[in-house]
Amino acid sequence: MSAATTRSRTPDRLCAEAVDLARAAAEEAAAPGVVGEHAGTVSEGDRVVTHFFECRELGYRGWRWAVTVARASRAKIVTVDEAVLLPGPDAVLAPEWVPWSERLRPGDMGPGDLLPTDADDLRLEPGYSGEDEPPPNSAVSNEMADLVEAEDADVTGDAPARLPLTPSRGSIAAVAEELGMRRARVLSRYGLHTAADRWEEAFGAKTPMAQSAPASCVSCGFLVPIGGSLGQAFGVCANEFSPADGRLVSLAYGCGGHSEAAVMPRPPQPAAPVVDETRVDPFPLRPAPDSGSVPVTEDETSADLGHS
Numbered sequence: 640m641s642a643a644t645t646r647s648r649t650p651d652r653l654c655a656e657a658v659d660l661a662r663a664a665a666e667e668a669a670a671p672g673v674v675g676e677h678a679g680t681v682s683e684g685d686r687v688v689t690h691f692f693e694c695r696e697l698g699y700r701g702w703r704w705a706v707t708v709a710r711a712s713r714a715k716i717v718t719v720d721e722a723v724l725l726p727g728p729d730a731v732l733a734p735e736w737v738p739w740s741e742r743l744r745p746g747d748m749g750p751g752d753l754l755p756t757d758a759d760d761l762r763l764e765p766g767y768s769g770e771d772e773p774p775p776n777s778a779v780s781n782e783m784a785d786l787v788e789a790e791d792a793d794v795t796g797d798a799p800a801r802l803p804l805t806p807s808r809g810s811i812a813a814v815a816e817e818l819g820m821r822r823a824r825v826l827s828r829y830g831l832h833t834a835a836d837r838w839e840e841a842f843g844a845k846t847p848m849a850q851s852a853p854a855s856c857v858s859c860g861f862l863v864p865i866g867g868s869l870g871q872a873f874g875v876c877a878n879e880f881s882p883a884d885g886r887l888v889s890l891a892y893g894c895g896g897h898s899e900a901a902v903m904p905r906p907p908q909p910a911a912p913v914v915d916e917t918r919v920d921p922f923p924l925r926p927a928p929d930s931g932s933v934p935v936t937e938d939e940t941s942a943d944l945g946h947s
Contacts, residue, residue, distance in 0.1 A: 654688035654708050655680050657717040661690035661706035668722040669696070674704055678727075686710050687720070694724060701730030745879050748895050751851040754880055755901040762878075763860045763898055831869065838873055842883045844891035852893025853900045860898035862888075 658677055665674045675693030683689055692704040707720040726732055748754060756763065826834070843849065856862045861878035864870055865887075872890055876883040881896040 648682055650680055650682040650688045651686045651710065653710055653715060654686060654717055657688075657708050658690060660717060660719065661708055661722075662692060664706045664719045664722045665692050665704040669694075669704060669724070678703055683707060686712070691727075699724070699731075701727045703727045703730075743880060745884060746882060748880060748882060750847040752895040753853060753900050754894075754896040756896075756898050760898075835869065835872065838887050839889050842876075842886055842888040842892045844889060846892065848882065848894050849889075849892045852895060852897065854897045855891050855893045856888050856897075857890040858897075858899065859893070861896070862890075 662674060662677070673694065673696050675695045678691040678693050680691070681689045687707065687709040689705050689707045692706070694702040694704055696702070702724055703726075704722065705725045706722045708717050709720050710717045743754070844855070849855070856874060856876065859878075861876060861881070863875040863877050865874055873887050874890060876886055876888050878884055878894075878896045878898075881894050883892065883894065
């Protein structure tokens with residue numbers, strides 16, 4: 640360790656003894672009675688020492704008044720550099736700022752709110768448009784080629800009417816099994832209509848959320864299609880931030896959480912702070928006595944009562 644490093648860590652004797660000078664500077668910046676006991680010193684460099692005083696200001700628990708004093712080389716006069724209010728190790732501080740996208744919780748979205756979607760959102764992936772694919776019946780269709788390779792068909796030696804047993808594939812029972820209709824009873828047309836009316840009323844095109852949405856659910860990437868005839872008008876919402884998450888919504892419904900509402904902008908990076916050391920801007924922490932509507936009075940007992 641060099642001698643210069645040792646000197647910088649050892650507080651200068653004259654600067655460390657200038658406690659009264661530092662207290663006077665702190666009381667001038669704050670107010671008499673707000674500056675508390677002396678809480679120690681810290682060496683900032685050669686002949687530069689910072690004095691700490693406890694802060695008795697309400698709402699500033701754990702904060703300290705820091706007054707930095709210094710003296711020139713071979714000089715015996717100590718001068719004040721600055722006096723500021725700084726948080727101590729146990730100071731009460733405001734919580735760290737969190738971007739709005741991380742503060743948002745399910746259920747926070749209301750009518751008219753927009754939830755921009757990041758371009759790299761892990762909940763979404765590119766969809767299939769089919770624009771570059773050949774027609775389904777084309778000779779080069781991938782679907783036709785797969786069917787030929789898989790031979791997904793029941794080959795019989797004769798016509799179905801002449802066979803002793805009806806083929807399982809292609810029969811009415813097989814089709815009903817595949818469609819999920821082999822139950823004792825299924826929804827009637829009236830049952831389907833009443834269910835659709837309930838869902839349309841709760842999450843339909845006439846709701847305030849849908850009226851202020853940028854687009855409808857039919858073009859949203861978070862919409863999960865459903866089967867059956869109701870799939871032509873309804874789907875399931877899979878956006879956790881939407882008020883309809885996990886609910887059956889109309890294709891005409893919409894909210895601000897639409898996958899294509901907008902692209903989330905990158906949070907701007909704050910510019911580096913620039914400290915102008917060539918000028919000093921006075922900033923009083925206490926208003927002047929003659930700045931209010933109450934005139935200055937010499938009677939302290941009447942001053943404590945305030946004014947009506």
